[in-house]
Amino acid sequence: MRRKIPWITYAFMALAAVYLLAPVLWLFLLSIMTQAEALSTPPHWIPEHPTLANYMAFFSPSERQSLMGADAIAAMPRAILNSVIVGVGVALGNVVLGSLAAYSFARLDFRGSQTLMFAYLVSRMVPAIGIMIPLYVVMQRLGLLNSLASLIIAETAETLPFSIWLLAGYFRTIPRELEEAARIDRCTWLQAMLKVFLPVALPCLVATAVFGFMSSWGSFLYPLLFTAGSSATTMPVVISNFATDIHTDYGLLATSGMFAILPPFVLALWFQRWIVSGVTSGAVKG
Amino acid sequence: MSSSRTGWDRRAFLRRSGALVGAAAALPLVGRGAAWAADDVSLNFEGWNYDPAFQSEIVKEFVQANPNIKAEFVAQPAGQYVQKMIARFTAGNPPDLLYVRDQSLAGWADAGYIRPINEFPGWEKHVEGLIPFHLDGLQYEGKTWGLPYYGDHIAYIYNADILQKAGIAAPPSTWAEISEQALAIKKAGILDRPLVFPLKAGSGLHWWSAVYASGGHLFDAEGNPLFADKDPVSLQLLEYLVQANEKQILDPASVQMGTAEARLAFAAGKIAFSSAARYDLKLINDPKTSKIAGAAKQVLFPSLTASGPHATVGWTQMFSISADTKHPQEAWKLLQFISSQEVAKRYYLKNGVGYAYKSLDNDPDIAAETQKWSDQAMFAKQGSLAKPREYMTFPWAAEWEDFHIQQLQEAVLGRKSARDALQASASKAIQLKKA
Amino acid sequence: MALLQAGPAAAPGGAADPALARGGGWRRWSRWKSALFPYALNAPAVLALLALVAYPVGLSFWISLHKMNLRRPKSFPFIGLDNYANALASPEFRAALSVTLKFTGLAVALIVGLGLCLALLLNSEVKGRGILRALVLVPWAIPPIVNATLWQLIFDSHVGAFNGLLLQFGLIESYKAWLVDPAIALVVIVLAHAWNHVPMATIILLAALQAIPRDLYEAALIDRTPRARVLWRITLPWLWRPILVVVILQTMGALRAFDLFYVLTGGGPGNSTTTLAWLTYQTSFVYLDLGMGSAYSYVIMGLTLFMALVYYRGLYKRGDVA
Missing domain, CATH: 3.40.190.10 (Periplasmic binding protein-like II)
Incomplete structure (x- = not known):
């Protein structure tokens, strides 16, 4: 479609870019300011004394002897690692469990399939706040408290309905001939899946994995509840430590925010194309 | 689905995701907390x-x-x-x-x-x-x-530099003096709204302190509310705040400020008078965390009349x-x-x-x-x-206090009269007490 | 295999399976498949959801039928639907319901509107869309807790960037306390919430746009159909279903939203930003009234379900369901 693009489109684009970017830009500016400069009015859009001290503090905690900063800083690397482990676990969990269930909806007809899909959907409607305590009890009975496994499981359960829906939609668009050809070649079902079906569904598997990762990356209530101490704590919990009401240090808070943004942003950017193409059929036909 | 259009390419994908998956597989999925030796x-x-x-x-x-x-x-x-x-x-x-x-x-x-x-x-x-x-x-x-x-305890603090610039000799000891001084600061063009009274949900300590400072009580020993009329201090105080907002000396942002927000605004030099957690003076007077280091001073909590008793809440x-x-x-x-x-x-x-x-x-x-x-x-x-606050042992304390602060906010912002707000709060207390 | 074609889950045009005619393993396999296989495939997901959603939800329903205040955990009398009756009768609940509906309506409208505009832009041949496409992903990468803190820093009444900006452009004379005005406070939360969620909507809608067959447009191009007409006649009808999906997902998200209220307004001023989710939180964890809190969360679930069904009915009426 080659047509002239009206100027208003560009105006809207510029506005949209500002809305999308400005808040994060401000976060970045705060991260290179001292606390005193962050309190300036009007704000210094270009910091007069830009400093990397907030970032350095994360690499050599002795740089900063703030009240709670030091402890939260020490916990940060482990927390980021934990968040990545949980995120990857959730992504894998969604892809594996989601594909299995989605295949049944896309390819097999069975009694109660509609009810089951509906049940999946309904489970997304539960407010996490409302089941926090029962969920804690479940984790305790499963003996999973204070483990990353508890977070992976809980977060997978939370994101799974969406993944199943997404994958089922995509799977439906895959031509049946593919599996039939595999069957004629005497592949087992599993072989047919692994060799033929899933590779074709790859964009959607990637999209599902990224959605799962993103959701678990931001999750705060579950790690807060299920973990204690640094061994299994994740990044949002540590960030909330920076934001305690007793000693808010804007610079450190902003810097921790920058650290939190970076991994998912890189991931999103990296897999951008797969995400869009993976959602495509799911959203249209799902 | 057309793969040429969406442009996915399995080899590129594997290359990109390989590192990620590999890293994940190498890590233990279950990281239990420290295990303790059984006999110790x-x-x-x-x-x-x-x-x-x-x-x-x-x-x-x-x-x-x-x-x-x-x-x-x-x-x-x-x-x-x-x-x-x-x-x-x-x-x-x-x-x-x-x-x-x-x-x-x-x-x-x-x-x-x-x-x-x-x-x-x-x-x-x-x-x-x-x-x-x-x-x-x-x-x-x-x-x-x-x-x-x-x-x-909840301390009352003022910015001595601002007072000096406005030509004020002595810090205030009553709310009337705060009004006078705030007006002087406003007139001198130093601050538009020099007074903050923290009234965010969860900051009930400040209200209690003000009531105590003027010799008032909120409840009797059985938990019956003494406001709006049995003990007039609450009503007088709230009416004072309403007027202070009308006279444009009270910062209406007060209703979204708790102890932390008030401290940060004070450290930014935006407030002449506020209550605060006493230990926050350390942060407010530290040049690393404040723009007005050295200027924040404590004074006895102001009261409605000169007779005091200038008490406050300790926790x-x-x-x-x-x-x-x-x-x-x-x-x-x-x-x-x-x-x-x-x-x-x-x-x-x-x-x-x-x-x-x-x-x-x-x-x-x-x-x-x-x-x-x-x-x-x-x-x-x-x-x-x-x-200490005299209501803390009532099981309904937290619920009532949230409601009470909401009512105070409504009154200060002029959406309800001070008396109506306090009466609503009193009815709530009575209702909660019965339940 | 008539069954295979009957249900809505069957693929369009799923013909008789030639492989099924072949002998041995495939026959056994197909018998098993038609009987148990679908359930086996769903078993792991169902197990996970039973343990982690259904059981807690059931337990919380049981609790909601009792008077349970954690200050007195040993007293646990059964009171039937009293919690629900009390909830529905209380002015707090009605106020919170109205705030929730306002917030949800505004947030969903903004997210869908903005997401649609962005998706259309990203799908066009406009210059610089590559950059915009990357920028769209930025808010998506922000964890909710950072999002909430970020907007608090921006809208702070004394040192916030928003105030600074307006002041420097001469739009205000002095810093304003934006969150003090009930209407503005809600709008600010909507803006912050939408910012965080627009990317997801954009991605889904962009994906849908990219799936529109090109020949539809080529025909329009040859006919020199005006741009607005193309949008109205070709693009939007095609997008109807994905938009609905976004609306449902975003409605679910908005009804559960909590972090922003927690950090930005604490439900105030007054109770002007107290939503049902916030009320649930307060009731359960500040007042420790777990019975009532559980009842509130059931009301939220019911509301979400109701809205989803309404949307779904709308969909059925249009006959667009696959």
Whole structure:
């Protein structure tokens, strides 16, 4: 479609870019300011004394002897690692469990399939706040408290309905001939899946994995509840430590925010194309 | 689906994702917390994350002195501390020793979550030299439920530089003087709205302090509300705030400011008068965290009339032993260690947060530290006038206070008359009390 | 295999399976498949959801039928539907319901509107769309807790960037306390919430746009159909279903939103930003009234379900369901 693009489109684009970017830009500016400069009015859009001290503090905690900063800083690397482990676990969990269930909806007809899909959907409607305590009890009975496994499981359960829906939609668009050809070649079902079906569904598997990762990356209530101490704590919990009401240090808070943004942003950017193409059929036909 | 259009390419994908998946596979998925040796007693001690490094250090010293006991301090985010502990109590696996806020005490004691220290021999001597409001804070139903961690009072603070610039000689001691001085500051063009009164949800301490400072009470001993009319202080105060907003001296942002927001705005030089947690003066007068370092000064909490009594609210945070602990004796040992006067002094010298021990008022090191950022004599004087909130033992306290603050906000912003707001709050209290 | 074609889950045009005619393993396999296989495939997901959603939800329903205040955990009398009756009768609940509906309506409208505009832009041949496409992902990468803190820093009444900006452009004379005005406070939360969620909507809608067959447009191009008409006649009808999906997902998200209220307004001023989710939180964890809190969360679930069904009915009426 080659047509002239009206100027208003560009105006809207510029506005949209500002809305999308400005808040994060401000976060970045705060991260290179001292606390005193962050309190300036009007704000210094270009910091007069830009400093990397907030970032350095994360690499050599002795740089900063703030009240709670030091402890939260020490916990940060482990927390980021934990968040990545949980995120990857959730992504894998969604892809594996989601594909299995989605295949049944896309390819097999069975009694109660509609009810089951509906049940999946309904489970997304539960407010996490409302089941926090029962969920804690479940984790305790499963003996999973204070483990990353508890977070992976809980977060997978939370994101799974969406993944199943997404994958089922995509799977439906895959031509049946593919599996039939595999069957004629005497592949087992599993072989047919692994060799033929899933590779074709790859964009959607990637999209599902990224959605799962993103959701678990931001999750705060579950790690807060299920973990204690640094061994299994994740990044949002540590960030909330920076934001305690007793000693808010804007610079450190902003810097921790920058650290939190970076991994998912890189991931999103990296897999951008797969995400869009993976959602495509799911959203249209799902 | 057309693969050429969407442009995915399996080889490129594998290349990109390979690193990620590989890294994940190499990591253990289940990272259990530290496992304890079975024969040693190990204590789990938890609190919110105010300077957890210090607490860990103290616990380490305790472990060195008691090699047969293992102990670890674990910090939880302060904002969600109560929720987290409630979940753990409910599930039956609380820590052995934990921080308890004074407003949680009655509920947790009633629920059987924590145990009184009266069962441990020699407990009396640990509460002997305590500042009265701290001691009050530890007690409920005639028992003592823990030992002090720290505590402080709500201080009234002003920005001395701003007052000086506006040509004001002496700090205010009544609300009328605050109005006068605020108008002078406004006229001098220094600040548009010089007065802040923290009224955000959850900042009830400030309102209580103001009522106490003018000699008022909110409830009688049975929990019957004394406002709007039986005790006129609440109504007079609220009407004062409404007028202050109308006269454009009260910053309407007050209704979204708690202790932390007020401190930050004060440190940014945007406020001439506000109440604050006393220890926040350390941060407000520190050039690393403030633009007005050195200018913040404490004065006795202002009252409606010159006669005072300029009282305020004091609160205490404590350590308590959970009812379900398997090692009460060891927990008691640790409790005595971490709540000692010597630790409280070190804590003060490091962070400036108040202590519960009266004798520390005359400690030269403490005085020297306080003088760096405040005034030791004022600290001791206002501290001796402080008392705990008189409603904390009512089970409906938290719910009522949230409602009360909402009503105060409505009145200050002019959406309701002061009397209507207080009467609504009183009816709520009566209704909650009945339920 | 008539069954295979009957249900809505069957693929369009799923013909008789030639492989099924072949012998041995495939026959056994197909028998098993038609009987148990679908359930076996769903078993792991169902197990996970039973343990982690259904059981807690059931337990919380049980609790909601009792008077349960954690200050008195040993007293646990059965009171039937009293919690629900009390909830529905209380002015707090009605106020919170109205705030929730306002917030949800505004947030969903903004997210869908903005997401649609962005998706259309990103799908066009406009210059610089590559950059915009990357920028769209930025808010998506922000964890909710950072999002909430970020907007608090921006709208702070004394040192916030928003105030600074307006002041420097001469739009205000002095810093304003934006969150003090009930209407503005809600709008600010909507803006912050939408910012965080627009990317997801954009991605889904962009994906749908990219799936529109090109020949539809080529025909329009040859006919020199005006741009607005193309949008109205070709693009939007095609997008109807994905838009609905976004609306449902975003409605679910908005009804559960909590972090922003917690950090930005604490439900105030007054109760002007107290939503049902916030009320649930307060009731359960501040007032420790777990019975009532559970009842509130059931009301939220019911509301979400109701709205989803309404949307779904709308969909059925249009006959667009596959």
